Amino acid sequence: MITFFxxxxxxxxxAYGLVFFVLGLAIALQTRKYSRLDLARSLTWLAAFGFAHGxxxxxxxxxxxxxxxxxxxxxEWLHRLHLLVLACSFAFLFEFGVTxxxxxxxxxxxxxxxxxxxxxxxxxxxLALPAIYADAETWHHIGDALARYLIGFTGGMLSAFALxxxxxxxxxxxxxPHIVRTLRFAGIMLALYAVFGGLITPPIPFFPGNxxxxxxxxxxxxxxxxxxxxxxxxxxxxxxxxxxEVFDVETERMIEAMEQKQILDAERNxxxxxxxxxxxxKVYTAGxxxxxxxxxxxxxxxxxxxxLEKAQTVLNDAIGDLRRNLGELSSSPGKExxxxxxxxxxxxxxxxxxxxITLQIDLPPGESLSPVRTDHVIAVVxxxxxxxxxxxRARRVHITARLLADRLVVEIAxxxxxxxxxxxxxxxxxxxxxxxxxxxxxxxxxxxPGKGTRVVLNVPWRDER
Numbered sequence: 001m002i003t004f005f006x007x008x009x010x011x012x013x014x015a016y017g018l019v020f021f022v023l024g025l026a027i028a029l030q031t032r033k034y035s036r037l038d039l040a041r042s043l044t045w046l047a048a049f050g051f052a053h054g055x056x057x058x059x060x061x062x063x064x065x066x067x068x069x070x071x072x073x074x075x076e077w078l079h080r081l082h083l084l085v086l087a088c089s090f091a092f093l094f095e096f097g098v099t100x101x102x103x104x105x106x107x108x109x110x111x112x113x114x115x116x117x118x119x120x121x122x123x124x125x126x127l128a129l130p131a132i133y134a135d136a137e138t139w140h141h142i143g144d145a146l147a148r149y150l151i152g153f154t155g156g157m158l159s160a161f162a163l164x165x166x167x168x169x170x171x172x173x174x175x176x177p178h179i180v181r182t183l184r185f186a187g188i189m190l191a192l193y194a195v196f197g198g199l200i201t202p203p204i205p206f207f208p209g210n211x212x213x214x215x216x217x218x219x220x221x222x223x224x225x226x227x228x229x230x231x232x233x234x235x236x237x238x239x240x241x242x243x244x245e246v247f248d249v250e251t252e253r254m255i256e257a258m259e260q261k262q263i264l265d266a267e268r269n270x271x272x273x274x275x276x277x278x279x280x281x282k283v284y285t286a287g288x289x290x291x292x293x294x295x296x297x298x299x300x301x302x303x304x305x306x307x308l309e310k311a312q313t314v315l316n317d318a319i320g321d322l323r324r325n326l327g328e329l330s331s332s333p334g335k336e337x338x339x340x341x342x343x344x345x346x347x348x349x350x351x352x353x354x355x356x357i358t359l360q361i362d363l364p365p366g367e368s369l370s371p372v373r374t375d376h377v378i379a380v381v382x383x384x385x386x387x388x389x390x391x392x393r394a395r396r397v398h399i400t401a402r403l404l405a406d407r408l409v410v411e412i413a414x415x416x417x418x419x420x421x422x423x424x425x426x427x428x429x430x431x432x433x434x435x436x437x438x439x440x441x442x443x444x445x446x447x448x449p450g451k452g453t454r455v456v457l458n459v460p461w462r463d464e465r
Contacts, residue, residue: 001222009224010061016226017057019233024050026241035247038102038170045096046159046240052089056082057226079140083125087147090198091118093190094155100162117151138205145201145209156194163187171246173460174253179246186239193232200225337368341378342401345385354389355397355414362402369408369461376435377410377457380443383428384412384455392416392453403461407441410457418447432457 005012027047059082067075094114101110125143133139167183203213218224336344339361346352346359369377381399388394394416401410429445432455436443441459 002218005218005222005224005227012224012226012230013057013061016230016233017054017061019054019230019237020050020057021054022050023233023237023240024048024052024054026237026244030244030247035250037246037250038100039166040247042096042099042166043240045092045099049089049092049096050237052085052092056086056089059085076136079136080126083140083143083147084122086144087118087121087125087151090147090151090155091115093159094151097155097159097162100159100166114151114155117154121147121150141202141209142204145204148198148201153194153198156190156198160187160191160194163190174246174249176246176249179243179249182239182243186236186243189232189236189239193229193236196225196228196232336371336374338374338377338401339363339368341374342381342399345378345381346399348385351385351389351397355394357385357397357399360398360400360402362400363408364403373439373459376439377408377459380432380435380455380457381410381412383432387428388412388414388416388453391419394452406461408457408459408461411454413452413454415452418449418451418453419445 024047027043027050030043059078063075063078063082066078070078091114094117098110098114121143124146125139129139129142133142164184164187167180167187171183172180199208199212200217201209201213203215204210214225342359342361346357351357368374385397388397392414394414397412397414399410399412401408403409432443436457436459439459441457443455443457445453445455447453
């Protein structure tokens with residue numbers, strides 16, 4: 001078996017480099033600049049790792065061929081460049097893991113760690129080692145081993161952990177289990193590569209490279225490490241190429257969201273036309289008839305006249321409400337931040353004159369929802385407050401809006417009479433729940449007679465559907 005692999009050494013290195021080159025090429029051809037997934041930006045570093053590592057392995061194949069045509073000095077510089085490409089490929093892999101984690105706070109220093117490790121390795125390999133080891137092959141092997149220990153192993157393990165964490169936090173909520181399984185398999189391949197590519201080095205004169213090295217590994221198993229690395233690289237390439245389908249899923253859902261918005265806009269316009277052409281005109285006509293009857297009744301019956309004046313007042317208020325709703329239906333979503341919209345709604349005289357409203361907001365500064373999502377949240381709060389002033393006979397309402405584990409939780413609690421343990425889903429409650437589903441969350445109502453009502457809206461803070 002050892003003889004077989006020695007005779008086919010060139011083919012092994014060609015296949016080894018090819019699988020990583022294909023990995024980089026497949027990612028590079030799937031540019032997703034419009035994507036809102038962090039994975040789209042991070043994959044650029046994995047593509048760079050694939051290209052650089054592929055060229056490094058092909059260097060083991062082509063540098064010996066060039067030795068027959070170039071001077072020893074030129075070959076020495078090619079070996080130096082070969083080492084540098086290896087270390088850079090590991091640095092790209094390290095940065096892939098860092099960008100997936102998006103470290104903040106005390107872990108912010110991880111953003112520069114790959115560059116610092118690369119600089120430290122360069123200084124040690126090209127300045128310190130030649131002064132210590134006169135034999136070029138020895139310091140080349142040590143430089144190779146240090147690149148694998150310092151950057152390759154740590155970068156591979158960090159990337160494996162980061163890919164798994166990112167998959168469970170960002171991809172799993174998209175409800176695409178086959179892509180989640182594929183990305184988890186890719187994480188396992190990265191961890192295996194960290195072991196086979198980061199710990200198995202050329203033979204060096206100190207531990208652990210004097211024991212765990214390529215010749216000893218091949219003597220023990222009969223198979224050289226590049227074969228295992230090629231298999232791992234092939235599995236990684238297949239998994240990543242398969243997982244790129246997540247961007248197609250994202251595109252389909254973006255198109256679906258646009259279609260839903262068009263349907264909603266069309267429905268809003270239809271209802272607005274019906275309100276303008278039907279309901280408003282009928283109520284206005286009824287108001288004129290009541291006004292005419294009021295003038296006639298003033299001559300005969302003062303009691304009847306008073307009741308007709310009250311009816312006319314109610315009709316005028318109804319016309320005002322219909323015109324306001326018509327304006328809201330016809331207007332496009334605004335760009336008001338969620339916090340400002342909540343404060344405006346809490347200070348609306350329609351509600352403030354009837355109940356005492358307190359507002360507590362705990363949202364991240366400088367971040368907000370999209371205008372469309374903000375309008376849905378405000379519509380739910382508006383519906384809840386309208387129910388309070390209509391039905392609950394409450395004196396106080398407390399509104400809270402806070403961020404819990406990447407989810408927006410808005411709670412509207414009153415001290416009214418309550419609606420029972422199992423409130424019936426009327427139009428208002430159905431509307432709130434429908435809007436919550438459009439946001440990818442849910443709206444719940446809990447109440448007990450005499451103990452008030454609590455409406456809770458729980459939706460994702462980021463829209464990744």
